[in-house]
Amino acid sequence: MEKKVKLTSKERSSSRGLEMAVQQLKALRLIFENIHDGACVTDAEGVITHFNRPYGRFLGVDPQAQIGRHITEVVENTRMHIVARTGKAEMNESQSIKGQNMLVQRIPIKENGRVVAVYGQVIFKDVKDVGKLAQKLSELESRVRLYQKELNSLRSTRYTFESIVGSSEPMTRLKSEALKAASTNLAVLIAGESGTGKELFAQSIHNASSRRDKPFIRLNCAAIPKDLLESELFGYDKGAFTGAKTAGKPGKFELAHTGSIFLDEIGDLPLEMQPKLLRALEEKEFERVGGNRMISSDFRLLAASNQNLEEMVAKGTFRSDLYYRLNVVPLHIPPLRERGRDVLLLADHILQQIVDGTPGREVTFTPAAEELLVRHNWPGNVRELNNVIERTLATCEGDRITPADLPFYLHRNQLAVSPEQHSLLKDVVAKAEKSAIVDALKIAEYNKVKAAEILGIHRTLLYKKISRYGISLIPG
The missing domain is CATH 3.30.450.20 (PAS domain)
Known part of the structure; x- marks a missing residue:
């Protein structure tokens, strides 16, 4: 047991x-x-x-x-x-x-x-639901990358009303109108010649608005190929076309949610795209290319054009209903030739911006050079002025910019040529050539080497022409 x-x-x-x-x-x-x-x-x-x-x-x-x-x-x-x-x-x-x-x-x-x-x-x-969630996650990651790209771009060129240089009466009035527009959510149409600073005003309006901390999305309608414009504006879904990203891509309107979208050169928008844009503006809803889901976006529209949209409406190349939807708050930026001595304020501002990158260098304009800048009609506006200042600084050796340092075409545009009606062609050419040489010598203060540079000819040829035309080298 x-x-x-x-x-x-x-x-x-x-x-x-x-x-x-x-x-x-x-x-x-x-x-x-x-x-x-x-x-x-x-x-x-x-x-x-x-x-x-x-x-x-x-x-x-x-x-x-x-x-x-x-x-x-x-x-x-x-x-x-x-x-x-x-x-x-x-x-x-x-x-x-x-x-x-x-x-x-x-x-x-x-x-x-x-x-x-x-x-x-x-x-x-529920693999299908998880797949949708993963796809949504991928879409969000894509959107974040695009937001980051836009944010980096915005930080590099962040304009406010303080960035706008000018004290002339037209500019003072314009800035006041733009500031009032910034306090609303209304669509703004900025008109003006090329190079007047339309994007500068668009960014300034956004940064003075209640949406200043939200995205500012830009699209140049003239820079995007016609076939890609719709997908750029509204985005596309997976497999929408050959070469499309597997996760799709959000469009500019989608990215501008709660912020502002700036459509530059709106006059270049193809006629067949205009009804789709109008619907997006009115409904604040749209579909991606190849998609079947309505996307809502709370955006504020800013548009710009260097073309006369009213004339385009009359010709039938721009829809009247879209024009009136865009032109809620119209702003017109005056060309530089109508802004008087704002030219000097801008020239000095541009000059200082460039010189600040070169420690120890201080450069100013002589009164004669300033007068030459004011008298030019500036068909390229601020963009042309910026180009002239950059070119001049690249070749100027002293700390004073004189008329001789400025591009010769600025002087040539001031010449008043009035040939006699019955002069022979040879005489007209000779008279114009002699006049150009005399002007170049005056600008160069009778320094023949510098005058030859202004005229773009060798100094030996200049000596021969001075002798041929009997030009006096004595000032007076």
């Missing part, structure tokens, strides 16, 4: 503790195996310690056979071993597994501040 062994109270307590531990371990294993999603655990070195059956079924492998293998040998594109190294959790990340975009979690498990394991979970329940 077998003799029963009596256990002490301490031994009984230890036995109960062991049974509870075993039961708890079984429960944890049961829970782990019944997680519907794929789950696995690695140690701090990336070696698999646990691998549940659902994950094995999804990958088509034996779960138990994966224990002891490195995670990179089992799961493609995994980052479990990287999380083990960084100790930073990666939540709701997109990962391609077996050709599908899956949503994954990678969570470091720490003890006393040190990573001892990493828990990974792959959510493949």
